[in-house]
Amino acid sequence: MRALRYLAAALLLPWSGVAMAAPFDPGRLDYAVQFNGKRVDWHSFAFFVLPRQEVPIRIYLDPDTPVVIEAGSGILRQTGDLAWEWQGPDQAGLHPIVIRPEGRTAMTLNVVTKVPTSKVEDAWIEGYRIGHYPTKPLRGNPIYLPPHGFIEVTPELVDMPVSPHFTLGQFLCKQQPDHWPKYMVLREALVAKLEIILEEVNQRGIRTDGFHIMSGFRTPWYNQSIGNGRFSRHVWGGAADIFIDSNGDGRMDDLNGDGKSDIRDAEVLLGIIEDLYETRKHQRLHGGLGLYGPRPHRGSFVHVDARGQEARWSVP
DSSP: OHHHHHHHHHHHOOOOSSSOOSOOOOOEEEEEEEETTEEEEESEEEEEEOTTOEEEEEEESOTTSOEEEEESSSEEEEEETTEEEEEOOSSOEEOOEEEEETTSOOEEEEEEEOEEGGGOBTTEETTEEOOOOOSSOGGGOGGGSOOSEEEEEOGGGTTOEEETTEEGGGGOOSSOTTOSSEEEOOOHHHHHHHHHHHHHHHHTTOOOSOOEEEEOOOOHHHHHHTTOOTTOGGGGTOEEEEEOOTTOSSSOOOOSSSSSOSHHHHHHHHHHHHHHHTSGGGGGGOOEEEEEOOBTTBOOEEEEEOOSSOEEEEEO
16 A cells, blocks of 8 residues: 555656656666676666676677677686676776677676775775774674775766766765765665666656765765764665755655655655565565655655665654
8 A cells, every 4th residue: 555655646746846858768778788797788887896806798689699899908808609708907997898789789887996905004095084894794694794895986987977877976975075086885786776766766757867865885984973873784885865856956856746845755755666676576676775854954865775685764
């Protein structure tokens, strides 16, 4: 009943945020690529690897389709029909791979080599404060082990697409705004989840080209400084606090058409996500989902994470 109520609100709203824009483009292709065990079909997507990591690449097309792969760095070798292996370089940074099947749109993999965690000294990297990860994972769950590396973000990488509708800079921690480079962690599963949710939101009649990411990655130090729990999925780059802001006022749009922005609009977004979780096709989307009501300094929002198991909460 809850899902149906939210669905009805999304379908019947007299959309008043902005004038009707061009149809939403999900950025999907008519073929898929598997990189390091993760399969995507968007025209652009980012992956994060360690120096000299060997990564298998598989392209899902008719085996007779001619394909050209362009890798400007690293070592690329073909291992079979529509199968390759790429070994990344030593140096941190962006090393794009472009896949060009004959007669089809190209796919760009924005592969970023991370800085190994061993480069962290006394909880800092190059003047950027990281803090300390828990020494023992929560309930023995390996997703709470310290990350193996950090993405080094220079000003040139802030606008790098991590998917068709999101950029790397949207997920940066809010600490040390004038310090460069910055360092972060971002899980590919979270980015894929946000793209799938965004596509569904548009299919429900809410026209938007993205979510406002109020909070993405947080260093353990920053997360502690704002009073959050040490096992927050934000610390592992696997969570985002999001809302829809097509009119640019910095708050959740009026999604249910009642003329105001409040927690009921966040409930519309949450309901759409819940409906996705309940479909067999998107069972792998399961994770944390939290509803937050407005405060004087901010509007309502929805927390989404990619922890791989269900967790639900609400803060009015």
